[in-house]
Amino acid sequence: MNIPYIHEAKAKSPAQINDLDRAIIMLPDVFGQTDYSRATTEALAKTFACPVFMLDYFYQLTSKPSVFAEADRDEVFPIMERMTGEDFVAIWDKATGEIAKSYPELKHFAVIGFCFGGRLAYLAGMDAKVDRVVSFYGGGASKEFYAGKSSIEALVEARRDDQNLRVISFYGTQDESIPPADRAQTATALEAAGIESQTREYAAGHAYFQEGRSHYDQTAADQSWTELKNFLR
Numbered sequence: 765m766n767i768p769y770i771h772e773a774k775a776k777s778p779a780q781i782n783d784l785d786r787a788i789i790m791l792p793d794v795f796g797q798t799d800y801s802r803a804t805t806e807a808l809a810k811t812f813a814c815p816v817f818m819l820d821y822f823y824q825l826t827s828k829p830s831v832f833a834e835a836d837r838d839e840v841f842p843i844m845e846r847m848t849g850e851d852f853v854a855i856w857d858k859a860t861g862e863i864a865k866s867y868p869e870l871k872h873f874a875v876i877g878f879c880f881g882g883r884l885a886y887l888a889g890m891d892a893k894v895d896r897v898v899s900f901y902g903g904g905a906s907k908e909f910y911a912g913k914s915s916i917e918a919l920v921e922a923r924r925d926d927q928n929l930r931v932i933s934f935y936g937t938q939d940e941s942i943p944p945a946d947r948a949q950t951a952t953a954l955e956a957a958g959i960e961s962q963t964r965e966y967a968a969g970h971a972y973f974q975e976g977r978s979h980y981d982q983t984a985a986d987q988s989w990t991e992l993k994n995f996l997r
Contacts, residue, residue, distance in 0.1 A: 768820070770820070770859055771805060772818075773816040775816075786872040788873070788874045792878055793971065795830070795832040796820055798832070811993065823855060825847060849911065873896075876898040880902075886905055886918075887910055896932075898934070920954065925958035930961070931960070933964070938968060
């Protein structure tokens with residue numbers, strides 16, 4: 765798939781690919797199509813033997829692929845602040861349309877988001893084709909973001925009592941950017957809407973999951989991989 769805002773993992777299971785009806789769409793952190801995010805798509809593809817795509821959501825605003833380093837925060841964060849939920853939904857719809865052209869058999873998506881992508885993952889869950897939402901340290905989930913609602917409010921409004929949807933949220937308890945009250949608010953809202961959800965917390969900081977981030981924590985990452993495999997399988 766030669767599309768600048770969609771990176772497709774190379775690792776697949778060719779013998780099974782024609783029988784699969786699901787794929788994973790990964791929403792990276794704000795630094796975009798980094799080496800560590802590309803490595804994560806490959807790890808997901810090998811583990812779950814399905815197509816995996818990374819959506820470069822900032823392309824909607826910049827019209828160019830996003831590849832930033834952590835030192836580029838002064839450039840990256842203003843883009844994040846400009847992005848609205850409406851911007852994300854527009855590129856999500858465009859991306860899933862492009863994916864459907866190459867894989868018309870796909871009927872279901874699991875969405876896995878990191879950091880800001882973790883907030884966007886909840887919003888992606890409005891799409892009825894999404895049956896699994898995985899949010900890694902998705903801060904700002906209760907902040908007004910889309911059509912006057914937060915990502916969580918938009919999700920529960922669209923998918924209330926939907927028995928086909930499951931959500932899991934991962935957090936580091938040492939992550940000061942997402943207070944315990946925010947985590948609890950997300951869990952309470954999903955439960956009240958009748959959406960099956962889980963919360964997993966580890967003694968780690970923000971961005972603990974992907975090797976290549978400054979706060980990578982191997983113990984927490986390994987435990988999260990186990991939980992992720994159980995959840996998606």
